[in-house]
Amino acid sequence: MPLKLTSSLKHGKCAFVGTGAKGGTPRLIHLLKRGSVEKPGNEVGPGTLGLVNALPSRFASATTENESARRAALARWLASPDNPLTWRSIVNRIWQEHFGRGLLDTPNDFGHMGARPTHPELLEWLAVEFRDGGQSLRSLHRLIVTSAAYRQSSLNNSTAARVDGDNTLLWRMNRRKLQAEAFRDSVLAVAGRLDSRMGGASFQDFIIDKPEHSPHYEYGWFDPENPASQRRSIYRFIV
Numbered sequence: 651m652p653l654k655l656t657s658s659l660k661h662g663k664c665a666f667v668g669t670g671a672k673g674g675t676p677r678l679i680h681l682l683k684r685g686s687v688e689k690p691g692n693e694v695g696p697g698t699l700g701l702v703n704a705l706p707s708r709f710a711s712a713t714t715e716n717e718s719a720r721r722a723a724l725a726r727w728l729a730s731p732d733n734p735l736t737w738r739s740i741v742n743r744i745w746q747e748h749f750g751r752g753l754l755d756t757p758n759d760f761g762h763m764g765a766r767p768t769h770p771e772l773l774e775w776l777a778v779e780f781r782d783g784g785q786s787l788r789s790l791h792r793l794i795v796t797s798a799a800y801r802q803s804s805l806n807n808s809t810a811a812r813v814d815g816d817n818t819l820l821w822r823m824n825r826r827k828l829q830a831e832a833f834r835d836s837v838l839a840v841a842g843r844l845d846s847r848m849g850g851a852s853f854q855d856f857i858i859d860k861p862e863h864s865p866h867y868e869y870g871w872f873d874p875e876n877p878a879s880q881r882r883s884i885y886r887f888i889v
Contacts, residue, residue, distance in 0.1 A: 696720045704732040737777035750824045831883035845880045852887040853878040
């Protein structure tokens with residue numbers, strides 16, 4: 651919804667409101683009987699699911715305010731230090747990116763229908779560390795990738811495999827396929843040709859042809875021996 655700035659000279663305040671027909675005033679929301687828009691039931695106010703005991707599920711302070719106030723109330727509920735779901739979900743997804751599988755294997759479902767965490771104490775500890783430690787994703791990444799669990803070899807151990815074939819107890823590092831960029835960088839590194847310089851301009855591994863109508867990006871015209879192409883893939887120009 652587009653926004654406009656209105657000022658109240660009487661109170662000396664400025665506020666953002668919507669530019670719709672009602673100036674950002676929330677429309678009435680009704681409980682729909684069996685989901686039918688033609689059968690509106692009781693009016694309902696702003697709120698969320700009552701699944702966090704430490705937080706109210708209804709946003710009473712935002713009932714009569716504009717839409718932006720309701721959205722702000724939801725944001726405060728989500729980011730509250732007393733909302734454990736937010737912090738658990740974030741650290742679980744970061745763990746999943748590094749290990750290929752989260753400490754809880756259903757990252758979209760922390761409820762009764764989802765899986766149970768394999769290491770609940772670790773999940774809780776990571777959530778609290780992230781929440782109370784400045785909420786830095788970079789620090790969370792560093793904490794995980796410098797851990798003993800992450801730095802394990804992916805080699806098989808027949809004794810451990812008989813007990814835990816799915817590696818849920820993390821007795822080895824999970825084998826994972828490399829993404830295209832990581833695969834390219836690893837090939838250059840093995841060949842001793844990877845340019846690891848940081849910063850600077852990106853490189854283009856194509857030549858731009860400009861015919862009559864639209865530009866063509868000709869990758870076959872680029873010289874693969876060009877030293878610029880030996881930079882890390884993060885510096886590759888993407889059209």
